[in-house]
Amino acid sequence: MGGKSDIKLIDNGKRIDGRSLDDTRNVKIDMDIINVADGSARVEFGNTIALSSVYGPRELFPRFMQKPNTGILRAKYNMAPFSVDDRKRPGLDRRSQEISKVMVNAIEPMLFLEDYPKSVVDVFVEIIQADGSTRVTGINAASIAIAAAGIPMRNIVTSCSVGKIEDSLVVDLDGKEDNFGSCDLAIAMATETREITLLQMDGAVSKDELKSLLEKAENTCKKIFEKQKEALRNLYKK
């Protein structure tokens, strides 16, 4: 964010990878890729690849974390050391802790965890290739993996990123645009009810720009939601 790039990010209404401003990258969803997990998914947004596996509801240990009236959701976001250009030091850092936390907040309101007291739903999100918008890719993967695991949920959460590059508003930022753009906004929502469960912004935009960004985000989420639905329906089709 905020760095200066020597190349032009937007040229003649086209972005560096040839997309127009409102285009998302190629979205690809594979389901049921991890056999031992109750539900799993692999979501690709262009060069960003997220794997998600879901276990549960299962017995929660350590026992002091158990809540007698409701189940809990635990999420772990992790970036593989080889997922970025410079090797990422493996393990928990401040960034992955934050993203794990916002992922829980983004998905938890959609689950009927009160039906599963004392238990836990574990969500693991592994970024094996990172090229911008990793948290939204992770949320998309986690959300359908939870649905595939058969955990009751109100709605499927869809997530996307929007932002501002050189005075133009764009959707689905990739790594370069994220680094050199002037604003980056991650949003997660249940598209059918228009409930927003995650809204994070980095950089600065005006009020009007924010409004049109949210509109763009909703339209993008709708497109991605269609893909998620299709993937879930195909899961049990032979």
Add this chain to the structure above:
Amino acid sequence: MEKLKIETRIVIPGEFIDELGNKETGLGTYIKNNKIYSEVIGILRNGESEVSVIPLNCKYIPKHGDRIIGKVKSIEMSGWMIDINSPYIGFLPVSEGVEEFVDNRTDISQFFNLGDIILCRVSRVTNNKSTQCSMKDNLARKLVDGVIIKVTPSKIPRIIGKSGSMINLIKEKTGTDIFTGQNGIVWIGGKNSDTAIKAIELINK
């Protein structure tokens, strides 16, 4: 008749099913603003008066009266802890497990030992899902010399079939002994269990 007008299709969580009207909602659905939505991915059964979604993948949640198959996990002072293939553990007290009087000097592992497979009934479930099991049931027994396989709990009715037609067919053709628990565990005894396992896994798909 309920069967006349029944709609079946695959639904995903949050999908709108129908207006509430006078319908009764069952498993796998939730109501919001007088509309019925699905809460799981599953097969929708939308009848004249009832709506339910049969989940395609789920975990067993203990319910009063269920007949289940469990494995003795540990032996406590006054009973047994039983792994019932669920997020929750079942407890089988001595008084519910054995008919005769047992005084507190007796070693209760002589009745059920670690690793024993038992068919029992869920006799009590509290609000926070503490589960009590009971052997006071005409089918309850210890199951010896067999194998257990795990299937999706919601598929158990399909394995049993209409009034036991499917399971009787498998039993007859393979010459095995089969017990099903509503917690998704199937016990198979007898020589020809391999074929029976294949048959059940085919149904579970």
